[in-house]
Amino acid sequence: MRAAPLTVGVIGGGFTGAASAIACLARFPQPFRLVIIEPSAVLGRGVAYGSHHPLHLLNVRTRDLSVRADRPGDFLNWAFRQLDQGENHDGLHEALAHTFLPRQLFGEYVRQRLFEMIEQRPDVEFSVKRAVARAIHTERGGYVIELERGRTVPCDAVIVATAYGVQGGSSSGALSPYEALPPDLFARAQSIALIGSGLTMVDVLISARREGFQGTATIVSRRGQLPRPHAPKGVVPHLLALPRSKHVSMLEASLRIACELAEEGGTPWQAVINGLRASLQDIWQELPVAEQARFLRHLRPFFDAHRHRLPAEIHARLMNDLDKGRAVLLRGSVMGVERAGEGFRLEVMKRGAATPEIMEVDLAFDCSGFKPDLDQPLLRGMIEKGLARPDPHRLGLAVEANGQVLGRGGEATRGVFAVGPLCQGTLWEITAVPEIVRQADAAALSLAALQEPVRKSGTVSA
Ligand SMILES: Cc1cc2nc3c(=O)[nH]c(=O)nc-3n(C[C@H](O)[C@H](O)[C@H](O)COP(=O)(O)OP(=O)(O)OC[C@H]3O[C@@H](n4cnc5c(N)ncnc54)[C@H](O)[C@@H]3O)c2cc1C
Structure with missing residues (x-):
């Protein structure tokens, strides 16, 4: 004993x-x-x-x-x-x-x-x-x-x-999303680059606007997927028996069909994703490692945008900024970030371009997520x-x-x-x-x- x-x-x-x-x-x-x-x-x-x-x-x-x-x-x-x-x-x-x-x-x-x-x-x-x-x-x-x-x-x-x-500064050269910054920094800035297009990006944009940022925010994202909104009212998870498959493409197709059918029947697609959540650990573990890797390479940004959603009110703020041109979504990859005088210089490879472009902004934030x-x-x-x-x-x-x-x-x-x-x-x-x-x-x-x-x-x- x-x-x-x-x-x-x-x-x-x-x-x-x-x-x-x-x-x-x-x-x-x-x-x-x-x-x-x-x-x-x-x-x-x-x-x-x-x-x-x-x-x-x-x-x-x-x-x-x-x-x-x-x-x-x-x-x-x-x-x-x-x-x-x-x-x-x-x-x-x-x-x-x-x-x-x-x-x-x-x-x-x-x-x-x-x-x-x-x-x-x-x-x-x-x-x-x-x-x-x-x-x-x-x-x-x-x-x-x-x-x-x-x-x-x-x-x-x-x-x-x-x-x-242990949280420290970002290692990418850009600012870290939750770094304490001088209070007037956002109000003085004319341009911001947000690297990444998920929930962390939205946090930074919301903070910037609240602190008085009036300029344009450029959201740089490889896939250009923005978080989708939650259903306006809480939905009951729609539990469905997705046909189990060892192929990610089959699972993706089944999920798309299930969402479309739900919508046709008056149930928001969000309820299908919520219903899937309970079995996701099993589905993931049943996939061969090569299929998991395929998901990570190709589908993760699409899935994350539907799975990790925004409250409708915050989503509306994001859409409003995009509609008014106060935020711009740029599809591409950031190859490097460095400080340039008071601001930041980014090397950005736009989607489909052969050579990178230089983008100069007052502030740049690494919103690529935490790992x-x-x-x-x-x-x-x-x-x-x-x-x-x-x-x-x-x-x-x-x-x-x-x-x-x-x-x-x-x-x-x-x-x-x-x-x-x-x-x-x-x-x-x-x-x-x-x-x-x-x-x-x-x-x-x-x-x-x-x-x-x-x-x-x-x-x-x-
Ligand atoms: C910005 C953000 C918003 C989120 N919002 C939601 C939400 O609304 N709803 C939801 O369900 N989920 C949300 N999540 C997801 C979820 O809640 C988080 O994944 C969860 O909070 C992770 O907490 P954690 O303690 O594991 O990690 P962390 O928050 O990273 O905490 C880890 C802690 O460990 C300490 N630490 C690290 N290394 C060491 C070490 N070697 N020795 C001692 N201490 C160490 C760090 O100092 C830190 O305090 C969110 C995640 C993020 C990043």
Whole structure:
């Protein structure tokens, strides 16, 4: 029998790290030690929920978000309590359910729930290490996480929740999308280049307009796919049995037909995509690696534009800018970006052109999206030591569905889990809140089994 309580080290204190810690607090029946390792001062926010811009909205309706797998609708109830203050405002709950709230509010909800859970578990020894984890190595049947400046955290189990890495400036030469900038910078700018055409691009454009940018924004994108809008009112996911195929082109054709048929029958196509989501992890894992790679090469921008949608109000703002020529969509690739005096010089290869053109702008932002970085020392070290191996597309790590990390030979690395976006290459549909919460819960349940024999049975309710 284990003499000391189990120690779980959670590396990364963004949304996934917080959701994983909450899941452990909810699922471990015995006392344990929980250590979160995170260099920034705030827990639960990370890249997605760290923005304090009121128009950086969630792209999921309030009713569909919760940081607890066992409490659907928890965010809606939390948001309702923030606003209602006991007045039992008629219709407010229903209206909130369909709203896309600011992401900063969701971050606050996650942080609050984490600290509530910690308070409700006085038997758990909780600590935070403000540091970057540099390496993990095995020691006496457990693990030691090495931090900066030679500090170490011994633990029995590790949850790696580092997703998009430690945020710094963009390495492309352009500005990073959520960089703090002098307040009058946008008002003075006449021209902006936005590299990438997804949700991050829309965040930057919305911020720029709100800060007084009056000029023209050029959106440079290889495929020119812009995020589509959500259906105006929340739709019920349209569950359909798509004919399973090992060919991406067949799946794409079936999905197109299903969307067209739904529209003809009066159901928005968005309901079909929502319905597909529940089976996407299975569909992805059934595809041969070569077909997955084909999807990544050719179809991903089209799929992402339909899957990761904009609230209708924000979509209307984007379309308005495009209609009025205040934003221009340029199909092409950015070959390089450099500072040029006060502004930026971009080398752009327009689609179909033989030679690149130079574009000079006042501001340029890298909106090409966030990706896990397998070259960060922690992950590189895990791979070199055989504790983990990359997925076949090098988007992240090879894992089981519950995040259990697979080692060099394909065997499970005992007690080591990766949760969230790090698992995208293996599971695909794992970067958004509902899927991350479910996976964090599954990982916590597996880890709970490593605890000593249970004296009191059942889930700890909090
Ligand atoms: C801009 C944006 C908006 C989104 N909006 C939505 C939405 O509306 N709805 C939805 O469902 N999903 C949304 N998502 C997707 C989803 O919520 C994110 O994928 C999720 O928040 C990822 O959180 P994370 O904690 O895994 O990663 P991150 O936010 O990247 O956090 C990782 C944390 O780990 C820390 N870290 C990294 N490396 C180390 C290390 N070596 N040692 C210690 N700490 C480390 C970092 O400092 C960081 O705090 C959005 C994603 C983005 C990027």
